[in-house]
Amino acid sequence: DAGITQSPRHKVTETGTPVTLRCHQTENHRYMYWYRQDPGHGLRLIHYSYGVKDTDKGEVSDGYSVSRSKTEDFLLTLESATSSQTSVYFCAISESAGGAGYTFGSGTRLTVV
């Protein structure tokens, strides 16, 4: 997807290990979001950022932390991965809050064994 890159695309990790997912954008958008997508559920917001060093919790933030030290990068960290965090994680960017220009990355499939 143009302007937004997630890495890695796939990862398998063991329970209890720390994991960091990266979202990189080249659009200079102010807002960045992390979602998880699970079967039978809509995308659920984990954390979002409204500027460098400005972040807030979403609907399902327990067990996750985020950091944004630069406009272009938004990191999602699982401090101690659990099997319930096996999911597909999507990053999204937008120019304004709830704006029409909401763009998603291609996702990271994380498996915790």
Place this chain on the structure above:
Amino acid sequence: KNQVEQSPQSLIILEGKNCTLQCNYTVSPFSNLRWYKQDTGRGPVSLTIMTFSENTKSNGRYTATLDADTKQSSLHITASQLSDSASYICVVSFNNNDMRFGAGTRLTVKP
């Protein structure tokens, strides 16, 4: 509770046929409603966005309708193509920045 329900969960149609997907929501106060298409292994891509005052929006063969009184939306796909096979997600925004995603309808178009 702010919720978005989509139906059906899955749908199989033959190439060339039309179909309609449904979205009901209880989100309040309403800001806008969007439909996204998500291909397997990809992120969602926006198809349409409608505000409270709009009751229809088209994007090629995709036409979305909105009835804000009954809190219902539909996405109509005309003359389906194999490339329409995907999940279609309804997203409702409220309080300016909060969004709720439906679980999606999985559409399969067969030749």
